[in-house]
Amino acid sequence: MPNQTEAPPVEIPHALVRGDLLALYRYIRLTRTLEERLVNLHRQNKVVGGLFRSLGQEGESVASAFALRRRTDGTGDMLSPLIRNLGSMLVMGAEPVEVLRQYMAKGDSPARGKELNIHFTDYQRGFVGQISPLGDMVPVMTGVTLTFRQRGEERVGMVYLGEGATSTGAFHEGINFAAVQRCPLVVIVESNGYAYSTPTAKQSAVKAFVDKAPGYGVAGEQVDGNDVLAVYGAARRAVDRAREGGGVTLIEVITFRRLGHAQHDNQSYQSVEEIERWASTNDPLDRYVATLLGNGWASEADLAGLDTQVERELDDAIAVADASPLPQDEDTLLDVYADGPVPLPWTRHTLPDPARA
Amino acid sequence: MATLIHDRPEHVRLSAEGKPVTLLEAIREGIWEEMERDERVFLLGEDIGAYGGAFKVTEGMQERFGALRVIDTPISEIGFTGAAAGAAHMGMRPVVEMQFIDFISCAYDMITNYIATSRYRGSGGVPMVIRGPSGGGVRGGPFHSQNPEMAFFHTPGLKIVYPSTAYDAKGLIKAAIRDPDPVLFFEHKWLYRRPQLREVLPAEDYTVPLGEARTHREGTDVSIVTYAAMVHKSQEAAEQLQREDGLSVEIIDLRTLLPLDEEAILASVRKTNRLLVVHEDTRTGGIAGEIAMRVNEKAFEWLDAPILRVAALDAPIPYSPPLEDFFLPGVEDIVKAVRHLAAY
Numbered sequence: 001m002p003n004q005t006e007a008p009p010v011e012i013p014h015a016l017v018r019g020d021l022l023a024l025y026r027y028i029r030l031t032r033t034l035e036e037r038l039v040n041l042h043r044q045n046k047v048v049g050g051l052f053r054s055l056g057q058e059g060e061s062v063a064s065a066f067a068l069r070r071r072t073d074g075t076g077d078m079l080s081p082l083i084r085n086l087g088s089m090l091v092m093g094a095e096p097v098e099v100l101r102q103y104m105a106k107g108d109s110p111a112r113g114k115e116l117n118i119h120f121t122d123y124q125r126g127f128v129g130q131i132s133p134l135g136d137m138v139p140v141m142t143g144v145t146l147t148f149r150q151r152g153e154e155r156v157g158m159v160y161l162g163e164g165a166t167s168t169g170a171f172h173e174g175i176n177f178a179a180v181q182r183c184p185l186v187v188i189v190e191s192n193g194y195a196y197s198t199p200t201a202k203q204s205a206v207k208a209f210v211d212k213a214p215g216y217g218v219a220g221e222q223v224d225g226n227d228v229l230a231v232y233g234a235a236r237r238a239v240d241r242a243r244e245g246g247g248v249t250l251i252e253v254i255t256f257r258r259l260g261h262a263q264h265d266n267q268s269y270q271s272v273e274e275i276e277r278w279a280s281t282n283d284p285l286d287r288y289v290a291t292l293l294g295n296g297w298a299s300e301a302d303l304a305g306l307d308t309q310v311e312r313e314l315d316d317a318i319a320v321a322d323a324s325p326l327p328q329d330e331d332t333l334l335d336v337y338a339d340g341p342v343p344l345p346w347t348r349h350t351l352p353d354p355a356r357a
Numbered sequence: 358m359a360t361l362i363h364d365r366p367e368h369v370r371l372s373a374e375g376k377p378v379t380l381l382e383a384i385r386e387g388i389w390e391e392m393e394r395d396e397r398v399f400l401l402g403e404d405i406g407a408y409g410g411a412f413k414v415t416e417g418m419q420e421r422f423g424a425l426r427v428i429d430t431p432i433s434e435i436g437f438t439g440a441a442a443g444a445a446h447m448g449m450r451p452v453v454e455m456q457f458i459d460f461i462s463c464a465y466d467m468i469t470n471y472i473a474t475s476r477y478r479g480s481g482g483v484p485m486v487i488r489g490p491s492g493g494g495v496r497g498g499p500f501h502s503q504n505p506e507m508a509f510f511h512t513p514g515l516k517i518v519y520p521s522t523a524y525d526a527k528g529l530i531k532a533a534i535r536d537p538d539p540v541l542f543f544e545h546k547w548l549y550r551r552p553q554l555r556e557v558l559p560a561e562d563y564t565v566p567l568g569e570a571r572t573h574r575e576g577t578d579v580s581i582v583t584y585a586a587m588v589h590k591s592q593e594a595a596e597q598l599q600r601e602d603g604l605s606v607e608i609i610d611l612r613t614l615l616p617l618d619e620e621a622i623l624a625s626v627r628k629t630n631r632l633l634v635v636h637e638d639t640r641t642g643g644i645a646g647e648i649a650m651r652v653n654e655k656a657f658e659w660l661d662a663p664i665l666r667v668a669a670l671d672a673p674i675p676y677s678p679p680l681e682d683f684f685l686p687g688v689e690d691i692v693k694a695v696r697h698l699a700a701y
Contacts, residue, residue, distance in 0.1 A: 111479040121480040128446060129480050133470050139436045140471065143443020143451075150399065150425045150449070170467070173436030180431055335477050336513045337616075338537035 010295040014233045021297050024066055024228060026306045028285050031058040031087035033310050034096050037318060038103055042263055046322065047103045049116045051263040054084035057192060059284025060225040060253045061087030061160075064188055067235035068092070068158060072125055077239070078144050079158040080128040080137040084190065084257070086118055088160065093125040094118075096314055100321035107327035114327075114335070134165035138174030138187065145183035145242075156242045158186040158235075164195025164203050166212060175248065179216045184242035186235065187218075187250045190225065192257040197269045210252040218248040225255030226284040229291065256282070361393055366417050372527075372558040380520070381549040383527035383558060384488075385414050388452060390562065391534045392422055395450060398534055399426040401437045402454030411456050412490050412549060434463035438487065442472050445483045450534060455489030458543060459503040472539045473514030486533045488542035491519070492586055492637055493669075493685055495547055498676035504585075504638040504669075509541055510615055510647070516567055517615040519543040521588035523556050525612055528565030536567060545585045553589075568613045570621035576607030579695050580625040582648055583635040584611040587686065591635050594691035604699055614644060622648060623656050630661040631698040635691055640668040662701035665694045 012021065035053050042051045054061060061081075065088035068077035072093060081088045086099065101109035103117055110120035111129070121129040128144065130137050141159040148155040165171055166189055178185045189209045193200060206212060213220025219241060223234040231253060238249035256278040260267045267275070292298040329349075333341035362373045369389040371378045378386065392398045399422075400415055406429040409416030419427035430437040434455065441451035455461045461468070468487065476482045493502035506517050516538055520526040526544070533540035548554055573588055574595055581591045588610045595606035609625050611618065626632050632652060634645035645666035652664060667686045675681050 115478040119478065121478075123446065123481070128443075129478060131471050131474070131478075133466050136435075136439060136467060136471050139439025139467065140443040140446070142436065143440030143445075144447055145443075146428075146440055147444045147447035147449050150444075170435050170439065173431070173433035174439060177431055177433055177436040177440060181428070335479075337516075338476070338482050342513065 010297070012297060013229055014236055016232070018297060020066070021292060022302060022306065024062055024232070025288065025292065025298065025303060026310065027062040027066070027087055027091050028058045028228070028288065029307060030090055030096065030310050030313070031062060032285060033314060034099065035086065037314050038100070039263070041100070041104065041318070048105045049103070051103070052083045052117060052261075053259045053263070054086055056258040056278060056283060057084050057190065057225065057255050058087045059228040059288060060190065060231045060255055061085045062091055063228045063231035064088065064158065064235040064251070064253070065091035067232055067239045068126070068156065070126065074124045074126075075155070076126045077156045077158065078123075078126045078128060078141070080130055080141050080160065081118060082130055082137075082160040082162060082190070083118065084162075084192075085160050089118055089127055092127045094122070094127065095317070097317040097320050100317055101324050104321055104324070105326065106321065106324035107331065108324050112327060112331060133170070135161060135168030135170030135174070137161070138171050139177065141185055142174045142178040142181070142183055145178065145185045146181055148184055149181065154243055156184045156186065156239050158188060158239070160188045160190060162195055163189055163191040163200055163209050164198065166209055167203055175216050175218070175250070178248045179218045182245070182247035184245075185248045186238040186242055187248060188235075189250060189252045190255060191252055192255045194257055194261070194270070196261040196265070208252060210250060213250040216248070216250070218250055219246065220250045220252070222252040222254065225253035226282050226287055228284055228288040365389070366421070368416060373560050375557060375560060377555040377557045378523055379550050379552070380523045380526050380544070380554050381412065381414060383523035384530050384544060385416065387527040387530035388415070388534070389418065391531055392418065392426065397448060398450040398452060399428065399444070400452050400454065401428045401430055401441055403430055403432055403456045405429060405454050410454060412546065415454065434460050435467050438464035438467045439471065441485050442467070442475070442483050445485045446481060450484055452486045452488065452534060455487060457497075457501045458489035458491040458505060459500045461487065461489065461505055461541075462508070465508070468509065468515070468539070468541075469512045473512045475514075476538065477514060482537045483539045484537050486530070486540045486542050488530070488544060490546040490549065491543040492545040492547055493674050493681060494586065496676060496678060496681060499673045502674040502681075504543070506541070506543055506614055507638055507642055507644060510644065514539070515615060516540040516613065517543070518567060518613050519545070519585045520612055521545070521548065521573070521585050521610050523554055524558055525565050525571065525610075527558055528563050529567065529612065531562075532564040532567050535564065540567070543585065547586050548589070565612070568616040568618060570618035571610045571612055572607065572625075573610040574606065574608040576605040576629065578605045578629055579631040579633060579698050580607045580609060580629045581633045581635055581691070581695070582609045582611065582622055582625070584614065585637060587635045587637050590686065590688050591691055593688045594695065597688065597692055598695055602696065602699070604695065606695060617647070617651070619651050619655070622652065626652055626656045627659045630659055631701070632660070632664045633691070633694050633698055634664065634666045635686060636666070636668050637686060638669060639671050640666065641671050643668050662698045665698060667691050667694050
């Protein structure tokens with residue numbers, strides 16, 4: 001061990017400060033631990049639908065969103081996550097208790113029991129809930145960022161999709177329109193090996209998804225998705241470019257989906273060795289911890305303290321979410337239209353037509 | 358407002374000057390006035406800018422309102438429909454033009470899965486309008502003649518408007534733009550420039566509420582419930598029936614299909630006890646089926662005859678004049694059906 005007082009301090013890159021580094025660590029840890037807690041709740045049948053994990057991808061989710069200007073009053077940047085971007089949403093200010101209520105289908109969840117998991121929205125904090133048809137959020141975020149341009153606001157949008165969704169027409173039409181209009185949009189393509197069970201080679205004939213960028217006339221960058229600070233750097237360059245009027249950037253994030261598409265998926269189509277290799281040698285959290293400790297940017301005690309905080313926070317959040325009520329039957333009828341509930345016909349849920357009794 | 362009106366190009370101040378307008382001019386004035394009234398209103402579509410749109414509905418608008426409020430888009434119905442939704446999330450009031458309404462199918466996923474469900478999912482209402490030239494009778498062939506309204510009728514969260522007169526078209530496009538929910542606004546191209554539909558509209562601002570049908574013609578013997586171009590075919594048939602048979606036909610113009618004005622339909626049925634539904638859309642899965650079911654549920658005992666329908670044939674829309682004329686419902690079809698009902 002060299003004498004610490006003599007070693008030159010390692011400079012933190014990308015104009016980040018030590019507090020940022022610890023915040024990044026905390027968000028990644030929070031994402032991973034929250035998902036582990038959700039697995040337990042799923043086993044207890046408290047999570048009522050499917051459960052989607054981002055194990056191995058938490059670093060890129062958190063680091064990319066961390067490059068955005070985050071506000072709580074609707075004036076900051078906006079992102080639209082995909083199913084494996086729980087980390088991005090937590091960075092934007094989504095609360096674990098909200099995510100838990102969503103997964104547990106509670107009446108006081110952000111989507112009030114009408115939509116599942118991390119499909120929820122808060123325009124004040126700056127995230128737009130996704131829908132399940134893939135690629136659709138690219139045109140939507142094109143519109144969000146088009147409005148930033150129309151109003152002359154210096155705001156930026158970020159949209160996530162897996163490599164599989166680059167095969168959709170929505171992706172193509174959205175990024176092309178955004179490129180033409182020079183929208184301040186960052187498109188993050190997470191190349192994680194599989195779209196459900198379909199391997200990347202069956203999805204596209206391109207060697208690298210970043211190669212699609214020149215086809216749309218937009219900037220492109222490929223980055224090691226499990227290197228937290230490299231992802232932050234790439235996202236930061238793209239966000240700055242967008243904010244300065246440089247238009248769209250496509251970032252290809254190279255990562256790996258270590259678990260199945262959802263909790264039910266046994267990954268029969270994947271090689272155990274490949275999963276094991278990524279887990280043991282290329283885990284974003286392990287790598288980030290090594291970076292933090294190796295450069296002297298954090299101590300074991302710092303990280304252990306944050307881990308304990310996360311565990312406590314989640315204990316409390318789970319207790320609150322568990323005690324939350326389920327929605328009321330009649331809520332089904334609300335929020336189809338602004339001007340009142342849709343009708344409940346007398347042939348459903350009611351006694352025979354009183355007029356005929 | 359007075360100074361504004363003098364600032365307007367001639368083609369969008371016809372009503373302000375007391376001159377008659379076509380259905381197309383009425384829609385154009387409605388959009389223009391909404392853009393003047395509310396800076397959040399903006400337009401997206403193919404060739405709508407300098408060119409003014411395939412039917413010139415947006416003529417002169419880019420010049421007046423600029424390229425950020427009248428946006429020429431790439432050929433990408435998913436792209437610009439989705440973008441409109443995103444802009445609506447940010448508080449804008451987008452109005453999307455489908456160059457021909459036939460192309461709305463390209464954006465079916467975006468409209469039904471994303472836009473229509475947004476409020477319900479907790480992502481907020483999507484106040485936007487999707488509008489475009491619709492309908493047959495102009496030799497447009499299979500992809501420039503469709504009436505796809507019923508493909509969307511089955512989607513909760515949407516509103517569907519399909520006007521038949523210049524007055525309604527202007528009042529409804531304004532109401533649609535101001536509505537907090539997504540509205541599909543169908544414009545019948547056979548009615549766009551029909552000189553018979555020219556009328557003098559109020560010089561001042563007005564709207565026609567969504568969801569309310571209109572009695573186009575009072576009558577006592579048979580009710581025809583219809584909309585769009587078929588209102589005028591039904592009118593022709595009603596005049597012939599009055600003349601030749603002494604029959605008094607009532608015509609209800611739905612104007613808005615979703616939400617459906619059930620009360621107006623039931624009231625007319627209670628009055629005449631005989632119902633014919635006429636639509637230019639194809640027969641199977643057309644709105645006649647839904648209307649018949651509602652009447653069956655709520656006014657069965659008022660009927661003196663089975664409900665009939667006159668609709669287009671269950672085929673794609675053919676191009677050649679004899680084929681298209683055979684395909685579309687005509688005045689003689691309506692006359693025959695009403696006579697059958699009256700004699701039942």
